Amino acid sequence: MRTGVRAGDHDVFAELFDRHAGGVYNHAFRLTWSWSTAEDVVALTFLEAWRLRHKVEPEGGSLLPWLLGIATNVARNTTRAARRYQAALTRLHADPPTPDFAQDVVDRVDDLHAVAAARAALERLRPGERDVVALVVWAGLDQASAAQALGISVGTVRSRLSRARAKLRATRDSTAARERHRGSGQVQGSHTTVAWPGQEARDEH
Template sequence: MGNVESCDDGLWTRSLKGEGEAFGVLFDRHRDRVFRHAYRLSGDRHDAEDIMSMAFLELWRRRAKVRLVGGSVLPWLLVTTTNVARNSGPAAFRYRRLLTSLPRAEDVSYVTDDIYLQVDMDRDAAQALGTLNDLDLQLVSLVVFEEYTLAAAAAVLDLTPAAAKSRMHRARQRMKTALSGAVPSSPNPTPALKGERS
C-alpha cells in the first residue's frame, strides 16, 4: 500500500467494504496509543495486551455503529478501551477464549518491546484512576493522557463543555485524594449533575 492516507476516513470506508489491509493499517496506526492507554488503566502489561485486543475486536464487531471524530477512529477506540478495561473482569474469559481461537501469523508482533519502555505507570496511579466513574475516566483519559482539548473530549462523550469542565475538576480532585492516600468520603464517585448528558 504505497499511498497511506493521513486520515482514517478513507481507510475506515475501505475496511467496511471488506478490505482487510485497510483495517490492518488502522490497527498499526493506533495500536501503540491504545496499548499505552490500556496499560495506564490496568497497570499490567499482559492485561493491557488483552484489553487492546478486545478494543480492536469491538471496533470490528460494532463497525456499523462506530463514529469517527475529526476524521479519526482513535477517540472511539480510546473510549472503548476504557470501557473494556472497566468490564474486563467477568467478560475477560469469554474474550480470551475468542481471541485464542483466532488464527495468528507466527511473525506478527502486535506490540513491540519499545512500547513497554515508553509506558511508566505505577499501580498507585492505576488505582487512582480506578476511583473515577466510567464517564469521568473516559474524560480524563482523552484530555490528560491523549491530549485532546476539553471541547473535543466533551463532543466525543456527548457532554456540554461546561459539564466536561466541571467533571474534569471533580475527577482531578478525586485522583489527588486517592494519590495522597486519603480515602474518599464515599466509594462511589460523585454522580452526574442533572443535565450534564444530552
Template sequence: MSADNELIERSHRHPASFAELYDRHATAVHRYAAQRLGEHSADDIMSETFLVAFEKRESYDASIVDARPWLLGIATRLMRKHVRLEARAWKGMVAGLAAQVAPDVIERAGSRLDAARLTKRLASAFRSLSAVDRDTLLLYAWADLDYAAIAAALEVPVGTVRSRLNRARRLMRDAAAVASASTDREIDHGRTDSAAQQA
C-alpha cells in the first residue's frame, strides 16, 4: 500500500489516484466535522475538504508521509466559515461535549458533584475559548492528533500548540473547580439548614 505522500505525488500525473487518499481518510474527516457541526454539515465539510485538498495537492509537502493532519487542517479552516452554525450546534451538545472533553473531571467528582451544573459550566467555558484554542483542543480530543500533527494541521509551531492546549485545559479545569466549589457550598448550606430545623 502506498503512503499518503506517494499517492499525492502520483495524483499529479494520474488524478484518479487521489481517490485512494479519499477512501483512506474520508471517515476521519467526516467524524471530526460531525462532532463539531453535526451530521448534515459534516457531509459538506468532508466533500469540500477533499475538493480543496485536490486543488492544492501541488503545494503538499511531499516529505510528510501522513496526510491526515493536512486534511484535518483544511477541514478546520473550512469549519471556521460555519461559525454561526457551530455556535448553534454547541447549544444542543452540552452534555456530550462535557463528557468527551473532560470525562476525568466528571468521574473524579463522583456523586458529590452536580453533573448538570458541571456540564453547563464546562460548556460555557468551552464556548468562551478563542477559535484557535477551541480548534486545537478539538483536534487533540476528537481527531486524536498528537502535538506535531496539530501543528501541521494548523500550520503553527509545536510550542504554540502546547500553549493553546495548556490555556484551554486550564480554563476547563477552572470551570470544573468553580462548579465543584459551588456544589460543596450548597451541600454545606443544606447541612446547616437541616441542623437548624432539627434544633
C-alpha cells in the first residue's frame, strides 16, 4: 500500500480511506467534541495526506499513525479557526451560530455528567498531553506509533503520558469526591457509560 500511496494511485488511496476513515473520524471527534467538525477534519486529513504522499516511507507497517498525526494537526488548526470565527461574530454582535446537532443527541444520554467530566478533564491538559492521550489511550496506538504520528521522540510521548495520567487521576478523584459529598443523586434506570480517560490512562502501560 505504501508504494501505491507514494505513487498517487487513486485506487490505493480509496482503499486507504475505506480502511482508516473510521479511525480518523473517532480520533477527530475526541479532539473536537463535534461530529460535524470531525467530518470536516476527516476530509481535510485525507486531502493533506494526498498532498504529503511523497513523504510516506516505502517500508513500514500501518499508515494509521501517519494519518492520525495529520488529523491531530488539522483538528488543532480547525479548532483555532472556529474560535477566531466565533470571536469575530461576538465582536459584531451577530446571532450565535446554530449549535452542533450532536449536542441534541448528547442531551439524551442519561450519563451526561460523565461526558462533561471526560471533556473537562481533557481540556485541563496541555495540547501536547491531550494529543498523546487521544492517540495512546483512545486510538490504541503504542508509544512508538504515537511518537511517529506526532513527530516527537518516544521519551517525550512517555513523559507527556505520565503527566497526563497524574492530572487525569487527580481530576477524577476530585470529581468522585464531589459526587460522594452530594449524597443521594442517583439516576434510576439504564444509562450509557462514557469512557473516563483517567481510568484508561492509568491502565495503559
